[in-house]
Amino acid sequence: RKEVEQDPGPFNVPEGxxxxxNCTYSNSASQSFxxxxxxxxxxPKLLMSVYSSGNEDGRFTAQLNRxxxxxxxxxxxxxxxxxxTYLCVxxxxxxxASKLTFGTGTRLQVTL
Amino acid sequence: DVKVxxxxxxxxxxxxxxxxxxxxxxMDHENMxxxxxxxxxxLRxxxxxxxxxxxxxxxxxxxxxxxREKKERFSLILESASTNQxxxxxxxxxxxxxxxxxxxxxxxxxxx
Numbered sequence: 001r002k003e004v005e006q007d008p009g010p011f012n013v014p015e016g017x018x019x020x021x022n023c024t025y026s027n028s029a030s031q032s033f034x035x036x037x038x039x040x041x042x043x044p045k046l047l048m049s050v051y052s053s054g055n056e057d058g059r060f061t062a063q064l065n066r067x068x069x070x071x072x073x074x075x076x077x078x079x080x081x082x083x084x085t086y087l088c089v090x091x092x093x094x095x096x097a098s099k100l101t102f103g104t105g106t107r108l109q110v111t112l
Numbered sequence: 113d114v115k116v117x118x119x120x121x122x123x124x125x126x127x128x129x130x131x132x133x134x135x136x137x138x139m140d141h142e143n144m145x146x147x148x149x150x151x152x153x154x155l156r157x158x159x160x161x162x163x164x165x166x167x168x169x170x171x172x173x174x175x176x177x178x179x180r181e182k183k184e185r186f187s188l189i190l191e192s193a194s195t196n197q198x199x200x201x202x203x204x205x206x207x208x209x210x211x212x213x214x215x216x217x218x219x220x221x222x223x224x
Contacts, residue, residue: 008152032211034211034212042217042218043202043215043216043217043218044155044202044215045215046212046213046214049212087154087155091211098143098162098206098210098211098213099157099160099170100157100211100213102147102154102155103154104152104153104154105154
């Protein structure tokens with residue numbers, strides 16, 4: 001089983017739609033969780049951290065469910081500029097500070 | 113703003129050549145990382161360093177070595193390049209005690 005699993009997509013949605021991605025992780029001791037965004041042929045960039053209480057940043061909402069070991073990202077009112085690959089990222093708490101495990105990404109395509 | 117630069121955006125080398133990829137950061141970060149990214153496999157950690165002259169193996173260190181003589185500079189070395197090392201190489205940095213990583217623009221290496 002992969003340490004971090006994501007549906008690769010692509011998710012094709014019209015502008016204005018709401019779309020949600022899920023990600024599961026295998027290590028129950030994992031301590032930190034993130035969503036990164038990667039545009040085509042560019043480097044990954046931090047989108048948001050994910051907290052147990054959930055957090056929101058504008059149109060983006062991230063949730064963590066420790067009991068079920070999954071993380072979600074909800075995007076409301078999708079824009080063309082949201083088209084990208086979204087990477088689920090976990091610190092598996094292996095004792096090595098700051099070592100992260102990346103999912104393979106979910107590709108989102110927002111269309112007119 | 114964190115700035116992470118990589119020595120080349122595109123590189124073409126021949127099998128057996130020694131290849132140097134360099135990463136420089138201007139944020140005084142202790143942690144530096146080298147990843148490779150391949151379709152369907154996501155980002156995989158090759159090596160990382162949490163201090164000058166310190167290095168730790170990541171998940172796929174075989175065929176690679178690293179050097180960190182100065183805090184701001186982290187080099188990845190392919191001792192004898194092979195075709196299966198054709199990939200996108202991404203450098204990242206992060207501050208002590210934090211999980212957030214900042215990526216450079218990447219080097220797309222082709223080994224012929």
